[in-house]
Amino acid sequence: MTGALLSVRNLTRTWDGVHGCRDVSFDLHPGEVLCVVGESGSGKSTLLQALSWQAEPQSGSVWYDVDRAGLVDLATLTGAQRRLLARTDWGFVRQHARDGLRMQVSAGANIAERLMAVGQRHYGTLREAASGWLTRMEIDAARLDEAPAAFSGGMQQRLQIARNLVTHPRLVLMDEPTASLDVSVQARLLDLLRQLVTDLRLAAIIVTHDLAVARLLAQRTLVMRGGEVVESGLTDQILDDPQHPYTQLLVSSILQS
Amino acid sequence: MNASPHVERDAHYNFGYLDESTKRMLRRALLKAVAIPGYQVPFGSREMPLPYGWGTGGIQVTASLIGAQDVLKVIDQGSDDTTNAINIRRFFARVTGVRTTESTPEASIVPTRHRIPETPLREGQIMVFQVPISEPLRWLEPSETETRTMHALAEYGAMHVRLYEDIAHHGHIATTYDYPVIVNGRYMMRPSPIPKFDNPKLDGNPALMLFGAGREKRVYAVPPYTRVASLDFEDHPFTVERWSECCDLCGSRESFLDEIILDDQGTRRFVCSDTEYCGQRQAAQAHDAAPEDQA
Numbered sequence: 001m002t003g004a005l006l007s008v009r010n011l012t013r014t015w016d017g018v019h020g021c022r023d024v025s026f027d028l029h030p031g032e033v034l035c036v037v038g039e040s041g042s043g044k045s046t047l048l049q050a051l052s053w054q055a056e057p058q059s060g061s062v063w064y065d066v067d068r069a070g071l072v073d074l075a076t077l078t079g080a081q082r083r084l085l086a087r088t089d090w091g092f093v094r095q096h097a098r099d100g101l102r103m104q105v106s107a108g109a110n111i112a113e114r115l116m117a118v119g120q121r122h123y124g125t126l127r128e129a130a131s132g133w134l135t136r137m138e139i140d141a142a143r144l145d146e147a148p149a150a151f152s153g154g155m156q157q158r159l160q161i162a163r164n165l166v167t168h169p170r171l172v173l174m175d176e177p178t179a180s181l182d183v184s185v186q187a188r189l190l191d192l193l194r195q196l197v198t199d200l201r202l203a204a205i206i207v208t209h210d211l212a213v214a215r216l217l218a219q220r221t222l223v224m225r226g227g228e229v230v231e232s233g234l235t236d237q238i239l240d241d242p243q244h245p246y247t248q249l250l251v252s253s254i255l256q257s
Numbered sequence: 258m259n260a261s262p263h264v265e266r267d268a269h270y271n272f273g274y275l276d277e278s279t280k281r282m283l284r285r286a287l288l289k290a291v292a293i294p295g296y297q298v299p300f301g302s303r304e305m306p307l308p309y310g311w312g313t314g315g316i317q318v319t320a321s322l323i324g325a326q327d328v329l330k331v332i333d334q335g336s337d338d339t340t341n342a343i344n345i346r347r348f349f350a351r352v353t354g355v356r357t358t359e360s361t362p363e364a365s366i367v368p369t370r371h372r373i374p375e376t377p378l379r380e381g382q383i384m385v386f387q388v389p390i391s392e393p394l395r396w397l398e399p400s401e402t403e404t405r406t407m408h409a410l411a412e413y414g415a416m417h418v419r420l421y422e423d424i425a426h427h428g429h430i431a432t433t434y435d436y437p438v439i440v441n442g443r444y445m446m447r448p449s450p451i452p453k454f455d456n457p458k459l460d461g462n463p464a465l466m467l468f469g470a471g472r473e474k475r476v477y478a479v480p481p482y483t484r485v486a487s488l489d490f491e492d493h494p495f496t497v498e499r500w501s502e503c504c505d506l507c508g509s510r511e512s513f514l515d516e517i518i519l520d521d522q523g524t525r526r527f528v529c530s531d532t533e534y535c536g537q538r539q540a541a542q543a544h545d546a547a548p549e550d551q552a
Contacts, residue, residue: 080410102418109421116421117414123424123490145425 005030005203006051006171007071010060013050014227021047022227023060030065030170031201035214035235037250038224044207047224048173051205052092053082064171087117091164091172095179097156100163101148107134107159108144114167133162138192154185158192165200174206178213190216211254215239223247264347266354273320274352279303283321283476287467290478295440296408297391302474306348312370313471315387316345319368322383322467323349329357330364335372335513335530342370359533371434373455375512375534378464380481386449388470391477393437393447413445416488424493433498439486440479448485454497454513459485502527507538 006028014020021043028034036044049055051062053074063071066085074082086092094100101110111130112120120126131141137158139151148156157177164172177193178186194217197204206217214221214235221238223231223246231244242248273280279301286300305313323329329349333342337359345368346357358364361376368385378384394404397415407413416437423431436453440446448459449468459466459479466479479485489495503510505526512534514527529535 079406083410083412105418105422106425108425109418112421113415113418116417117412119414121417121491123421123492126421127425 003029004063004071005032005065007063008051008060009063011047011050011057011062012059013046013055013057015046018227019043019046020227021050021224024222024224024229025060026222026229026232028171028203028205030203031197032220033197033202033204033206033218035218035221036205036207036224037209037211037214037221039209042224043227044209044224045175046227048175048205048207052086052090052173054092087114088167089169089171091161091169093157093160093164093172093174093177095176097148097153097160100160101156103148105147106145107139107148107151110148110159110163111166114163118167129166133166134159137162152185154181154189157181157189161193161196165196165202168200170203172202172204174204176208177206178208178210193217211239211250223250264350264354264357267351270352272325272353273323274305274348275303275317275320280321283317286476287318287321287478290467290476291465291480293444294480294483295444295446295477297475297477299474300476302471305471309472310389312341312345312368312387314469314473314476315368315370315385315471316348316469317471318385318467318469318476319349319366320352322385323353323355323366325353325355327353327355327365328363329355330359330361330367330533331357332367332369332372332374332531334370335515336532338532359536361533371450371452372513372530373451373458375509375529375531376537378462380463382464384464384466386451386466386468388447388449388468388473388475391447391468391470391473391475393445408444411443413439416445417490420488420490420493424490430489430493430495436495437488439488441483442486446477446479446485452498452513453487453495456485456487456495457497461485500527504529504535507535507542509535509538 004027009025011024012022024047036047038044050057062074064074066072108127108130111133112126115126115129131144134144135141139155139158148159151159178189181189190213196202206213208214218235221235222229225246231238231247238247239251242251283300286298290296290298303317305316307313329346331342331346333339336342349355350357361374366383370387373384392404394407398404420430434452435447435450436456438446438448438456448456461482463481465481468477487495500514504512504514505528507529509529512529512531515530516525516527518525
C-alpha cells in the first residue's frame with residue numbers, strides 16, 4: 001500500500017446483516033480512476049458511502065493520505081477532521097444532480113459554497129472562481145446567476161461536478177454520474193470527465209452499471225455481486241478476458257456493434 | 258411620559274404568572290445561555306395566555322426574571338403604545354404589580370419586539386427579545402441534528418451563501434433584518450428580527466441581552482460587553498440603513514425611521530420608530546424654544 005492515496009481493507013457495511021458490501025479491499029493511487037461495476041443491489045453505492053464515512057463502516061478500515069503525510073486510518077480521525085476532509089480534499093457526485101446541488105440558490109453560489117466553507121471571504125474572488133469553473137464546464141458564464149432548475153439535466157450534472165472540484169480535491173467519488181442522462185449528453189459528460197481527471201490528476205472512484213463508462217475512463221475495475229468483489233484488475237483485462245462467470249455474463253450482455 | 262394607568266396586582270396569579278418551579282427551570286437555562294454566549298439552550302416552554310408567535314418566549318423569559326423592585330418597559334416595533342406593547346405591559350402589571358414606564362433609562366427590564374432603544378442602555382438593564390425561529394442555519398439545513406453538529410464544529414462558512422446570493426441579485430447585501438451575527442467569535446446567532454440598523458448596538462453593549470423562542474423552546478443570550486460581529490464579505494462590508502430624510506417630528510438623522518404613507522397620492526413622511534426617543538427630543542426642543550413658558 002505504499003504510495004497509495006486511499007487504501008481500503010476488509011471493509012464491511014451492511015444495512016440489515018445481508019445487504020450492503022462485505023470484505024472489500026483495494027488500493028487507489030493518485031490520479032487513478034477506478035470503476036466499480038455490478039448489478040443493482042450489489043453493494044456498489046454502499047461501498048462508496050462506507051469509505052467516505054457517510055455510513056460508518058462496521059468492520060475493516062479505510063486509510064487515506066491526509067495532507068500528503070502518509071496513510072491515516074480514518075477511524076482515528078475526529079468527526080470534525082473527517083468532515084473537513086470531505087469538504088476540501090474529496091468530492092462526492094451524486095446520480096441526481098438535485099441531490100448534490102442547492103437548488104434554491106444560483107449556480108454561482110453553488111460553485112462558490114465550498115470556498116466560502118473553507119473561509120474565502122472576498123466576493124469578487126469567489127465570483128471569478130465560480131465563473132471560471134462554469135466556463136470550464138462548457139456552460140456560458142452569463143448564466144452564473146441563474147438557478148440550477150433553469151439548467152438542463154446534463155448542465156446540472158456538470159454544475160455539480162464543478163461545485164465539487166472548486167476546492168481542488170484529490171479524490172472524487174461518483175455514484176452513477178451519467179445514469180440519469182440521455183446517451184448523447186452522457187458521451188459529452190464522459191469526455192469532459194476524462195479530460196478533467198487527466199488535467200487535474202484526480203483520483204476517482206466511479207460507481208456505474210455501464211461497462212462502457214469503465215472502458216472509457218478507468219484504469220482498473222472492481223466487479224461486485226451480492227455485496228462482494230468477485231473480480232478486480234485492469235479494466236482491459238477484465239473486459240477482454242473475464243474470469244468469473246458473472247463478469248463473463250456481464251461482458252457478453254453488452255450489445256456488439 | 259409615565260402616563261400608564263396604574264393596574265392593580267391580581268393575587269389569584271402567582272407572581273409573574275408562571276409557577277416557581279417553571280421560573281427556576283427557565284433561570285437555569287438562562288444561566289447556561291449567559292455562560293455560553295450565543296448558544297441556544299433548550300427549555301420547557303409553557304402554555305401562555307397568548308398564541309405562539311405573539312411573543313411567548315420573551316414573556317416567559319421576562320416572567321422568570323422579574324422581581325417586585327423591577328421597572329418594566331415594553332417595546333413593540335420601537336413603539337410604547339401599540340396594542341401588543343400595552344397588553345404585555347398590562348399583563349405584567351396585573352400578575353406582578355411592578356411599576357411600568359415608557360422611559361428607557363428608568364426601566365430595569367425591557368421586553369422588546371424587534372428594536373433596541375436609541376437611548377443607550379446601561380449596566381444592570383436587561384433586554385428581552387422575542388424570537389420566531391432561533392436557528393440561523395435552518396434555511397440552509399432542515400435537520401436539527403445536522404445544524405447542532407454544524408454549531409458544535411463552528412461550520413458556518415455556508416452561511417455566506419445567503420449573502421452571496423443577495424449581492425449576485427441586488428448588487429449589495431439586501432438582508433435588512435434578522436441579520437446573522439457571530440457572538441464572542443464563536444456561535445452564530447439570529448438577533449431576532451431587529452433591523453440590521455440595531456446590530457451594532459448589540460456589540461459590546463453594557464446591558465444583558467436575552468432571547469426567548471417560545472415555539473422553538475430555546476433561549477440564548479448576549480452577556481454585557483460581548484463582541485457581536487455581523488457577517489459580511491471583505492469587499493462588501495456590513496453597513497446599516499441610511500435615510501436621506503430626517504424625522505418629521507423631532508428632526509433626528511441618527512435614529513431608525515419608519516416610512517408612513519399619508520394618502521393615495523403617495524405623500525409620505527418619515528418618523529422615528531422609537532417613540533420614546535422621539536418624544537424626548539420633541540420635549541427638549543419645546544423646552545429650548547420657550548424656556549420661560551416652562552418655568
